[in-house]
Amino acid sequence: MSDHHHHSNGSGLSDKDLFETRCLSQYLQSKIPTNYDSLKQSLRDATDKKNSSKIQTSLQNLTYYKVEKDILDTLLSIISMTDDKKILKLAYYFLVEISAYRTQINNSAEIKNMITIFTKEMNHKDISRKVVSLKTTAMLAPNDSLVDSNIMEVISGILRKVGEDPDKVQKKKGFFSKVSDLGRERALLQYACFVACRNRFKNNPSLFMPIVEGIKCTDQVGARHAVQLTLDYAKENVSTVAATIKRFLPLLKANKGKEAVALIDPFARRSFIALCGLIAKQSSPADSKDFFQNICQSVMDSHTAVWCCAINTLCKFPWKTLESGTIEPISTTDNDTPSYYDPIGNVTPLLVGISNRIKTGFAVHISSHATQQSVPFTHMACKLINSLSQSYVKHQYPKDAAQNPQVGVWTELEKSDPKMPVHPFAGLTAAVTSLLQISPNISIRVQALRALVWLCPSSLCPAARAFFDIFKAQLYEPGHPILLFRELFGELYKRIVETPILSPFLLQLVYDWIDIVPHKVDTSLVRQIWETILNFGLEGRERVLQNCFSVMDRSIHPDFRVVSLEILKDIVFFLGDYANVITYENQNNSTTLAVTDNQALNSIILRLEQYAIFHPWQIRMTAIDALAKIAFLSSSAVRIHIYHFLTTSPNDSHGWTSVKSNNSTIINIIDQLLTLRSKWLPLLKTINPTQKKELINDHNSLTLQIGMFFDSPPTDYYPIGIETKQLVI
Amino acid sequence: MINSITITNLNGNVIFSKYYNTTIEEKQLEFEKSLYQLTKDEWIYAKSERHLVADIGGSIVVYTNIGDLMIFLVGSSDVYDELSLSDVMHPISECIKDVCKKKGVTELYLIEQIPKFVLYLDEVIQRGHLDQIQFESISNYSLLKHDKKETV
Numbered sequence: 026m027s028d029h030h031h032h033s034n035g036s037g038l039s040d041k042d043l044f045e046t047r048c049l050s051q052y053l054q055s056k057i058p059t060n061y062d063s064l065k066q067s068l069r070d071a072t073d074k075k076n077s078s079k080i081q082t083s084l085q086n087l088t089y090y091k092v093e094k095d096i097l098d099t100l101l102s103i104i105s106m107t108d109d110k111k112i113l114k115l116a117y118y119f120l121v122e123i124s125a126y127r128t129q130i131n132n133s134a135e136i137k138n139m140i141t142i143f144t145k146e147m148n149h150k151d152i153s154r155k156v157v158s159l160k161t162t163a164m165l166a167p168n169d170s171l172v173d174s175n176i177m178e179v180i181s182g183i184l185r186k187v188g189e190d191p192d193k194v195q196k197k198k199g200f201f202s203k204v205s206d207l208g209r210e211r212a213l214l215q216y217a218c219f220v221a222c223r224n225r226f227k228n229n230p231s232l233f234m235p236i237v238e239g240i241k242c243t244d245q246v247g248a249r250h251a252v253q254l255t256l257d258y259a260k261e262n263v264s265t266v267a268a269t270i271k272r273f274l275p276l277l278k279a280n281k282g283k284e285a286v287a288l289i290d291p292f293a294r295r296s297f298i299a300l301c302g303l304i305a306k307q308s309s310p311a312d313s314k315d316f317f318q319n320i321c322q323s324v325m326d327s328h329t330a331v332w333c334c335a336i337n338t339l340c341k342f343p344w345k346t347l348e349s350g351t352i353e354p355i356s357t358t359d360n361d362t363p364s365y366y367d368p369i370g371n372v373t374p375l376l377v378g379i380s381n382r383i384k385t386g387f388a389v390h391i392s393s394h395a396t397q398q399s400v401p402f403t404h405m406a407c408k409l410i411n412s413l414s415q416s417y418v419k420h421q422y423p424k425d426a427a428q429n430p431q432v433g434v435w436t437e438l439e440k441s442d443p444k445m446p447v448h449p450f451a452g453l454t455a456a457v458t459s460l461l462q463i464s465p466n467i468s469i470r471v472q473a474l475r476a477l478v479w480l481c482p483s484s485l486c487p488a489a490r491a492f493f494d495i496f497k498a499q500l501y502e503p504g505h506p507i508l509l510f511r512e513l514f515g516e517l518y519k520r521i522v523e524t525p526i527l528s529p530f531l532l533q534l535v536y537d538w539i540d541i542v543p544h545k546v547d548t549s550l551v552r553q554i555w556e557t558i559l560n561f562g563l564e565g566r567e568r569v570l571q572n573c574f575s576v577m578d579r580s581i582h583p584d585f586r587v588v589s590l591e592i593l594k595d596i597v598f599f600l601g602d603y604a605n606v607i608t609y610e611n612q613n614n615s616t617t618l619a620v621t622d623n624q625a626l627n628s629i630i631l632r633l634e635q636y637a638i639f640h641p642w643q644i645r646m647t648a649i650d651a652l653a654k655i656a657f658l659s660s661s662a663v664r665i666h667i668y669h670f671l672t673t674s675p676n677d678s679h680g681w682t683s684v685k686s687n688n689s690t691i692i693n694i695i696d697q698l699l700t701l702r703s704k705w706l707p708l709l710k711t712i713n714p715t716q717k718k719e720l721i722n723d724h725n726s727l728t729l730q731i732g733m734f735f736d737s738p739p740t741d742y743y744p745i746g747i748e749t750k751q752l753v754i
Numbered sequence: 755m756i757n758s759i760t761i762t763n764l765n766g767n768v769i770f771s772k773y774y775n776t777t778i779e780e781k782q783l784e785f786e787k788s789l790y791q792l793t794k795d796e797w798i799y800a801k802s803e804r805h806l807v808a809d810i811g812g813s814i815v816v817y818t819n820i821g822d823l824m825i826f827l828v829g830s831s832d833v834y835d836e837l838s839l840s841d842v843m844h845p846i847s848e849c850i851k852d853v854c855k856k857k858g859v860t861e862l863y864l865i866e867q868i869p870k871f872v873l874y875l876d877e878v879i880q881r882g883h884l885d886q887i888q889f890e891s892i893s894n895y896s897l898l899k900h901d902k903k904e905t906v
Contacts, residue, residue, distance in 0.1 A: 050768035056865055085869035110898040118876050153898035213900055330837035401840040404807045468808050
């Protein structure tokens with residue numbers, strides 16, 4: 026914002042100064058004696074007077090601030106008049122900062138000035154000025170055809186020679202004193218071009234070939250930018266990129282001794298793996314084969330971040346592909362092998378190779394001394410184990426006819442089934458578990474637990490029980506924050522979606538969670554788990570109801586009274602929403618069926634009725650609402666029962682008044698439901714148009730009143746009865 | 755991309771912060787607050803330049819302690835995972851130690867040296883893209899001495 030927007034408040038400080046600062050932080054401003062506006066002024070004065078030392082001081086002091094576009098002019102003047110490298114670098118630094126406002130630069134004089142300076146700088150004998158000017162102008166200059174053509178001309182000029190061997194052009198006049206430096210100077214200029222392209226000419230078709238060739242750039246950072254640019258091209262046109270870069274794949278026999286590239290920069294190798302991943306995923310099997318193999322070979326990269334990146338990329342492929350993948354032998358004595366590979370003697374199944382790599386990594390990075398552990402590695406490794414194991418579990422778990430995960434038989438086994446396939450990463454379980462003991466870092470524990478969730482066998486066997494014992498043990502750790510449990514149970518939730526068989530273990534753990542650390546429970550997550558298990562057939566519904574009842578009926582430690590009431594309230598609410606789903610009760614059940622015939626529903630109603638009388642008023646309110654929801658969705662027998670309860674329940678206890686008001690609304694609605702049903706049922710067969718209109722009105726009015734009690738209105742719901750369906754639609 | 759770098763003192767006061775994504779200022783303050791709250795208890799484990807990791811709101815954070823400063827590097831997890839941020843943290847730590855080499859890494863001295871530090875940082879990260887990672891290049895390029903011979 027420019028100065029004229031400031032309003033003085035009479036104390037000399039503008040309103041804006043009072044509330045915000047252009048300083049990098051408020052705290053920093055409190056530590057330094059300068060302020061932004063006066064610095065900007067002194068920079069202008071010093072520039073007008075061409076006072077180098079003052080320019081430098083002002084620029085240095087301005088580095089404490091976020092600068093605005095209005096110093097652009099001054100900066101351009103400084104660049105055009107100084108030869109002092111310190112001042113130049115500072116000026117260019119601020120131009121990069123100002124590039125954030127590039128779209129606001131629209132003054133034609135400024136643009137012209139920019140081009141003039143750019144042209145002058147690119148003809149300067151100093152390589153640094155060329156590099157920094159090219160990089161910065163590409164970032165800063167606004168979208169303008171004249172600017173574009175100027176920069177493009179320079180870039181094309183430099184990149185035209187990108188594939189050439191520097192030795193061949195050594196005879197040309199260079200700017201460096203020694204002829205041998207010529208190659209390096211060109212590589213630097215190429216590097217500047219690639220940075221410029223990343224900021225200005227992404228996916229420009231005319232630069233495609235020189236940029237792809239740039240992967241061979243001898244400046245390693247330049248090569249990295251070229252790989253990144255190629256990745257951007259691949260996102261638009263994967264087949265052309267695949268065909269063009271195949272010859273660069275290292276370790277591919279056909280490329281040996283030819284154009285295979287060795288990317289020394291580990292970040293360039295990571296981007297190259299991402300590029301291969303994109304091509305391998307999106308190309309035809311024949312085209313993708315070599316690129317996929319290159320990722321497999323990168324598992325043997327000696328740089329930890331690179332081989333982890335390779336495994337991470339592999340995680341995106343289907344389990345079947347990984348299962349059949351191999352790592353081909355790598356000989357480090359072969360001159361064609363880039364120096365950054367670790368040797369491997371035999372053809373190794375990919376999954377074995379990955380497992381060994383992570384195991385070796387753990388051996389190096391896990392130690393009982395906290396100071397020797399590499400947190401980033403262990404964090405990453407656990408994430409990789411999580412992804413890979415998820416992929417395996419999803420693939421291996423039996424599916425039903427509709428290709429959904431089988432619900433299975435929920436009986437806990439005494440012995441493990443010897444026919445159960447062994448988890449391919451089972452060998453890593455001990456190392457991951459040990460992290461829970463030795464790492465004080467919560468994020469490591471979270472990742473370790475998330476990995477263990479998927480290392481657990483898909484069976485109710487003792488081995489799986491052992492995993493759940495580990496999870497339960499976490500509940501007793503006093504330092505564990507709620508966040509850790511949210512992550513753990515969130516992951517377990519994902520697990521039972523894929524392998525419903527583990528639901529009984531999870532429900533037991535949910536009970537423990539609520540019982541042991543109720544103050545660290547996320548009830549919305551518990552609800553989500555219950556909702557999912559409800560879908561797993563009769564067994565699922567019964568177990569969820571059992572789980573709710575165990576939680577409700579347990580004795581509560583006095584310390585947890587308040588927090589447990591909150592949880593209870595949420596369970597009562599849940600029962601109101603799901604009682605009818607759990608117990609198969611609905612409005613269309615025969616009216617002759619006595620309410621006592623549905624025992625499960627009975628026990629829910631009984632508990633809710635108790636809560637509606639004997640608990641603090643918040644629970645009572647929720648219990649009454651829950652009963653109301655059940656009544657609305659149930660058959661007349663249940664409606665009458667609940668109506669009776671609500672009209673006769675005691676009304677003399679403390680706080681009953683507030684409950685009472687809610688109560689009367691509900692009684693009124695149930696009354697209408699019962700009356701209107703008995704009114705309309707005999708008339709339905711001989712209904713006339715006027716009556717039909719009236720029926721629709723009644724239907725709509727009831728649906729509206731009942732809708733207020735539900736977060737999402739019940740679907741396919743006919744308050745007066747399913748018999749009205751044809752008439753009210 | 756690399757989303758931001760934040761340097762605080764051991765009380766959590768922000769000495770330096772730079773955002774490369776388009777987060778608005780209000781959100782930046784909010785983010786810094788949750789960064790502090792979610793990591794503060796573990797700062798003691800970041801001693802001797804150990805790199806720690808935190809996941810905050812879909813971003814991944816690698817942080818460490820140098821002298822009486824905490825340095826936080828935040829990346830969007832699709833490109834910059836914990837290991838690559840840790841690799842980026844190394845040259846940044848070197849830069850901080852270099853600018854503070856005369857008097858040691860203290861809050862006050864870093865504040866004094868910010869004009870030099872920002873020029874170093876400008877060579878490491880530009881607009882969220884990683885650039886130079888070799889300290890020698892960072893140091894030479896920040897002085898506009900691209901022609902200086904590198905010792906390999």
